[in-house]
Amino acid sequence: MRKTTVYDVAERAGVSTATVSFAFRRPDKVKPATRERVLKAARELDYVPSANARGLARGKTGALGLYSFDMMIERPQGSDLEDFTAEDIFEHPEVLVYPLYADEVQRGFELECWHRGQAVLLGTAVSKRDNGSITDIAGRVDGLALFPNRGTDDLPLPRLCRSIPVVRIGDADDELPAANVICDNEGGIGALVDHLVDVHGVTEMSFIGELTTYDMYRRFEAFRSRAAERGIGVGRPLLDDSVSSSKEWLVNLCEAVDVEGLPRALVCGNDQTALSVIDVLRDAGVRVPQDVIVTGFDGILAALIGSPTLTTVRQPMGAMGRLAAKLLDERGGVPWDEPCVHRLPVKVVLGQSCGCA
Known part of the structure; x- marks a missing residue:
């Protein structure tokens, strides 16, 4: 099947290719109604903006992405925000807030990218239906690792998995063509x-x-x-x-x-x-x-x-992040054809x- 291009999206949305590009890269330059029309056309056509199509001479971005959804914790569980301020964190580092599971995975991911000469692009959703940010990140990297949870169910993961290699950390899906890194x-x-x-x-x-x-x-x-x-x-x-x-x-x-x-x-x-x-x-x-x-x-x-x-x-956790980066780097921007699971031992x-x- 021919890969959907920016021209297909532009034709479906009735706009120019420049407008499509702005809709993904500079949404502030596009009217909200126009951007929604472009995003709707992209969803219908399974289109993800490609960094290759942006004129990169290397044909690859040289970067891998790590995307989280509501994985950061601002204060200890069950505490009130007014009772736990930024000044408290500065004066008394709070290990109940950092480092946690996602932090250790991220460190492993960044270390492996560093050893492999890959840049890292980090991103997180700002709302439960924030599909635009993950799509934008996916278009700027050669592979994407993410932390699935029930808050990511609305994200366009099937479309992303057909466009770039995707690693799911902490979850296994037997339908999506992606790599799954989980623990026992x-x-x-x-x-x-x-x-x-x-x-x-x-x-x-x-x-x-x-x-x-x-x-x-x-x-x-x-x-x-x-x-x-x-x-x-x-x-x-x-x-x-x-x-x-x-x-x-x-x-x-x-x-x-x-x-x-x-x-x-x-x-x-x-x-x-x-x-x-x-x-x-x-x-x-x-x-x-x-x-x-x-x-x-x-x-x-x-x-x-x-x-x-x-x-x-x-x-x-660190090994899970390193493995995710290794798997993405070795794919060279090519999506997986079918699901694969990597299960790491625990102690x-x-x-x-x-x-x-």
């Missing part, structure tokens, strides 16, 4: 549950986490499956699924504390949640790990230096929150 969520959660049962004799546990990402959802499913295999009671199906940025963060946990309905162990979907859970329990006079065991997943810096140190599952790291350190 199932193995990590399984090993964690086994440790709690075999070493600590836990017979009842619950999962805490917001299921807004595919990683978290897989961890929850793996938790339910492994607990069932081991004959462990899981209490309420999901102890808490509140949004971390809301003022109602961990409400279900607080209610369980009030009625003394806590299980022996709380398996959290990630380290950030686990550290917040420990704070809530401490404020309520519940001791960790004497009264309740708490575990996390990711292995971020804060988990290693907090008190108590966190029992968690460390995923190789249980024992800390004080389960009583092992």
Whole structure:
């Protein structure tokens, strides 16, 4: 099939090729109605603006892109913005905010690009339906890595995957022609549950986490499956699924504390949640790990230096970023024909929150 060109889009939208170019590169120069007409035509024709078509002598941009969606955290989970200012960050660096999962992946991506002589273009969406920014980035790089989550479902990923090589970090899709770099969520959660049962004799546990990402959802499913295999009671199906940025963060946990309905162990979907859970329990006079065991997943810096140190599952976040950059660089701008999955191993790291350190 012939690749759609700027001329096809211009003809469909009834504008000049220059207007099409401005619609993508300089939207401020185009009337909103005209730009929407151009973007509509581009969507209908599966068109992504190509850096090659912009007259680059090399035929390639020499850059790789990394795109995130709402992956940065401005303040600790559950805190009010007015109580956590930029001055606070300057005076007291907050490891509950940085570095986190996406930060470590990004560092690995940038390091690999540096070693390979590739420039890096970073981008993030400003709203849930911000399709223009990712399309613009895709048109300026030879390959694009991104963090899929439920906020990216509206993005034109099928169209992008047919235009440039795309790596999905932290998610596997068996339909999109892209590379998927994931960690062994199932193995990590399984090993964690086994440790709690075999070493600590836990017979009842619950999962805490917001299921807004595919990683978290897989961890929850793996938790339910492994607990069932081991004959462990899981209490309420999901102890808490509140949004971390809301003022109602961990409400279900607080209610369980009030009625003394806590299980022996709380398996959290990630380290950030686990550290917040420990704070809530401490404020309520519940001791960790004497009264309740708490575990996390990711292995971020804060988990290693907090008190108590966190029992968690460390995923190789830096290696995931480096692998994403390596895969994109080796494709040389050519999209994948079919999905491929690269699953990296994880490791249980024992800390004080389960009583092992």
